[in-house]
Amino acid sequence: MHVIRSLHEITALIPLLKEALPIDVSFAICDREKFIGYWPGERIDLGIRSGQRLNPDEPLARTVRNGLSLKDVVPASFYGYEFVGTAIPLYGEEREIMGGLAVQVRTQAELRGIAEHIADSLSQAQSQLESITSASKELRHFSGQLLNLARQTAGHVGQTEEVVSIVKAVADQTNMLGINASIEAAHAGEKGRGFGIVAGEIRKLSSETVASANTIRGTLQAFRQAMAEMNGSIERMAALAERQSVSSDQIEAFIADIGAMSDRLSQYARRL
Structure with missing residues (x-):
């Protein structure tokens, strides 16, 4: 219980208290109905006037x-x-x-508001980054x-070219057979005319x-050249997706660090 002889005893001490305190505060003194004195601080000025009636809901x-x-x-x-107000x-x-x-x-409150705004922005950025990271990993996959499919296709092209080479070799051999058959048909004279016609068709087909x-x-x-160019593009795309995935992971860790600092900033602001 704080016993005084008059309220003016306290009003005389207020200027001394404001000078002695190491923080910026304001003081207010009231009787049972109204304020009788107010001493604002540098950053806190409630605009209270002597004679102003008390708000029934405020702490004082x-x-x-x-x-x-x-x-x-x-x-x-x-x-x-x-x-923050204290009242006795x-x-x-x-x-x-x-x-x-x-x-x-x-x-x-302003500092807490900034910290909370940062936290909200980071939360949204984190959500967007998670979506990008997921898409990047899917793209890499x-x-x-x-x-792999392109490399398999290139292998099939090589095999097909081998088949074409075999077909050409068979055609060349067939052509030689046709030539030989035509020569033999010519030697046979009239009797080999029909065989010569068949030999000519064989050479034509060959x-x-x-x-x-x-x-x-x-x-x-x-097609092989196009596949080679496509392989190069796919390899570059895969490398880019890999770098993007790594960068996304790094950015995600960076955002998490900023979020932790924002939480500490908010906690610090609450203690002020």
């Missing part, structure tokens, strides 16, 4: 009404910004409540599959087969 009014010391966070709806009742010599003394310290084989070989060569 409840202290005077109930005779209890209070410490509470006063929301911004009262004075425009949030602050002041008793007269007859043990009656004469009024109250309040000390106000502005909270770091499909790039690997596509690269020539067409060689021409087709050469065309197929040219097509396969162009």
Whole structure:
């Protein structure tokens, strides 16, 4: 219980207390109904005037009404910004409540708001990054599959070219047989005319087969070149997906570190 002879005893001490305290505070003294003095701080000025009636919901009014010391966070709806207020009742010599003394310290609500905004932004960025990371890993997986498929296709092209080479070799041999058959038909004279006609058709078919084989070989060569270029592109895409995945993991870890610092900043602001 704080017993005083008059409220003016306290008002005379306020300037000395403000100078002695190492933090920026404001003081208010009231009687049972109204403020009788207010000393603002540099960063906290509630705009209270002497003679201003007490708000029945603020800590100082409840202290005077109930005779209890209070410490509470006063929301911004009262004075425009949030602050921590402590209030104690002041008793007269007859043990009656004469009024109250309040000390106000502005909270770091703005700092907490910034920390919370950072946390919200990081949460959204984390969600987006997780989606990108997932897509990057999926791209890396499909790039690997596509690269394997491209290599298998290149192998099949090589095998097909071997078959074409065999077909051309058979056609060349057939052509030689046709030539030999034509020579023998010529030696046989009139009796070998029919055989000569067959030999000519064999040579014609052989020539067409060689021409087709050469065309197929040219097509396969162009296809092999295109496959080689595609393989190079797929390999570069797979390498890019790998680097993107690694970068996404690093950025995700960086965001997690910033989130942890934001949490510590918010906790620090609450303690101020």
